[in-house]
Amino acid sequence: MSSCNGIDHRRTTSGGATDLTPVAPWHVHKRHAEEVYLTHWRRTGPDGFHIRARRPGAHAFYRVGRAFDPLLLCEIVRQTFPLLCHAAYDVPRGHQLIWEHFGYRVDDAAYAGVDRGPDVTMDVHCFDISYRGTRPAALSLRAQVRWGDVPVATAETRFTVQSAAVYRRLRGGYAETGAAMARAVPVPAPDPHALAGRARPQDLVLAPADDDSRQLRVDTTHPVYFDHPVDHVPGMILLEAVHQAVGGADVSALDCAFHRYVELDAPCTIIAASTEENREEQRTLITAAQGDTTRFSADVTSRAVLVREATGRAVR
Known part of the structure; x- marks a missing residue:
């Protein structure tokens, strides 16, 4: 076309x-x-x-x-x-x-x-x-x-x-929104040590995992992340996971790709790997995976955070 x-x-x-x-x-x-x-x-x-x-x-x-x-x-x-x-x-x-x-x-x-x-x-x-x-x-x-x-x-x-008809065919068994949300995995407890720039625990989207990775927290009752029912994890939650994975630091650049839908009915693993760092900036590659499939990836550049006020604003 x-x-x-x-x-x-x-x-x-x-x-x-x-x-x-x-x-x-x-x-x-x-x-x-x-x-x-x-x-x-x-x-x-x-x-x-x-x-x-x-x-x-x-x-x-x-x-x-x-x-x-x-x-x-x-x-x-x-x-x-x-x-x-x-x-x-x-x-x-x-x-x-x-x-x-x-x-x-x-x-x-x-x-x-x-x-x-x-x-x-x-x-x-x-x-x-x-x-x-x-x-x-x-x-x-x-x-x-x-x-x-x-x-x-x-x-x-x-x-x-x-179109709605094409989308239903693409989504197959996941197309029915109510059923997809009903299958959502239980929401794990947030990381209590997360420096994520959010004041309330219910706004945190990362939970500790068994290794260096973290699990995505998807609370389908959250009034901002889920303003209305959807059949998959909203892209905005993935973007917030990127921000929280770098500790809520001031992000100066972000490039991300949505490879496949992140589904609600399976755990999603978030892995953050630092690829470049100096006194002022850090570059991090972040991936979201379900099973053996990478669903989302992001390359993020952030400023180093030394101390964070109670307001969530970074202080250097």
Whole structure:
């Protein structure tokens, strides 16, 4: 399949303030409105978009205020995928987006400890778009992220788009969400010594294992990780496992690949191996495996953590 140009829904608008369109919860695949961080969007070119978001003023899970939480960055960027698919590219409701790759780079300004207010803006460009008929079957997306008026990060991803019928065939016996969640393995106790940047034990996603590895903790009752029922371990839990595997350190770069679904009905082993380290940064390769199969892998660069305050902010 090749890129298709000249489709009516890809027209360029003037890009003025009157072109801003509100974002509905279903646009970003969220059930609860308070977990929707995108507010408005507009088209700036055939495959270019300007998106506005708001960080929450307070949150039981995400670090907010002066703190920069890389998982909140991931969630804000993730919400652009379904938004643009549904609102800009006419992908029907009920289609599934399947993550292939995701990565980000964070600027030093993000970790300066300055409260830049709630407003986040993104300039997004979609590229390498493959079409099935008039609708995308796969696309890549690059986002430049500003917090207040300061550039803080860039992110890039690629995902495929599948109809509900195709997705059911792909998932086979795992396609029924209720049954998949009912088969979830018991949640092990969290690692009591984890420096993970989270204030509450229920937010920890790693548990001790018998060797140097750790087991992924998947609590299907968690209100953020499981805003709505799903038939597999959400990708956001895997991204949080990466952040927690490096002790909640300030992450400056992440590149990850989603090889296969991590299922709910079997333990998942998380292995972190340091590949490069100096006084200021550490590079770590992290894998998630079920049985003998690697399901997810990530290459993460983080800053060394010496002491961590009760707030979860790293101090050097």
